Amino acid sequence: MIKHVGIQGMTLVAELAAGADIDRINLIEPNGEFVGQRQVAGGTQRVSFELRPAYTPGKYRLVGLKNEEEVADVSYGIQPDLRIVDVGIGKYHPDRMWNGSSRDTDDEAFVAVKNRGTGPDIISKLLFIGDVPYPSDEDGTNYENNDRVSGIYDPSSDSEQAEVVIAAGDQVTLYSSRSPFAFVPGAGVSCLAQPQSGQFELILENQVQETKISRTYDIEYSASSEFDSCDIDIGEV
Template structure:
């Protein structure tokens, strides 16, 4: 079961100022349009009015206008009522865009289309990224993942055997970024405060709406057994561990528990590891 915990961490405290300066839009317009989150990294809204399409493509908000729209400016309003940004609409143009990033506060936003100082059209839309942990796995059980591209190819495969991948998806309507990855509980090397982000050679991984990505660890959770960890034995050791990812947009800590069994050897390098969802 995946759990979503609002949390203010040492990382989020440093990101608060940046987060207040950014906003994003996606979701369902209130004027009868339709919206959805396809699996291509976009969240799209369609409408019959001057604002015919509103879509988050990656980390960019794209607003499309009808050919008949008599509009010379589009404003984007944050949930607190303050202006996020405005875009001039050149003669004949049918599209404007806003770079929104991932450090925004989810909530209800407004798009206002103007002709001079007169409001031509207005719509509201909600944005809520929703990060889910889908899977976790090891090199020995999932050799088809791009392990060599991430960690390099070595004779012993020691690094690849000790690290793990975690698959996450974004079922929401706005982009988010994973900024920390933590393994705790019954893994050989649990580290609750990993160096950096806990992800290999990156401080964040952006997950667009509808997108599924793999995170690769950098804390050696399935490497050599530490004093607090669970190791392998010929007769088998079983337990449960938890994967935690911290997100930027909401500052949430999302967790998911997995059952695990280590068997067949005294050494982790030769161990058979079976992981199932708890």
């Protein structure tokens, strides 16, 4: 009777077979808790449930009822799986940055993120920790522990955005909003007369899994006579 279940954004959608004899459908969380119920009027072919921003990943059950009797029971696993797949500096990759804004992109970064899972997730913070010119911790912009700052730029509004939803199977590009690759006197790394090398950790904070998705990169600086004029090269560890 329930022929297909899938995820669209933050919505769980169940498609019903033609002529399905069901009065309503209940959604049950992985821990067995009741989530919600949808009435099924005659001719209805789909019902949907909005997932909470911090929903519990795992196997959900859709239970179809007819006159209080269970007539259908379908399970569907909802589990996000975020992976950082690419990162770059705007100065060296202008084609990967945004268009239509007067804001300078040279010192900002793009971060490509893929959701290889079966459920959506919400990214709420973008951090650069370690040997970058202007890190996100106390050595730089110092927003690592500030819940009101995400570090994510939204070109469409020309402002910082609080969160980004990434649907199952989708890939999104995030942009930094706090110039992690700007050379600032007294903060992070500055250019020296000899080449330098180090590492930094790129971190995404997310709401569903409530864990930090991170990846470590090598970073190299060319020699320079000025504190802000060396070239930067990023490589995978």
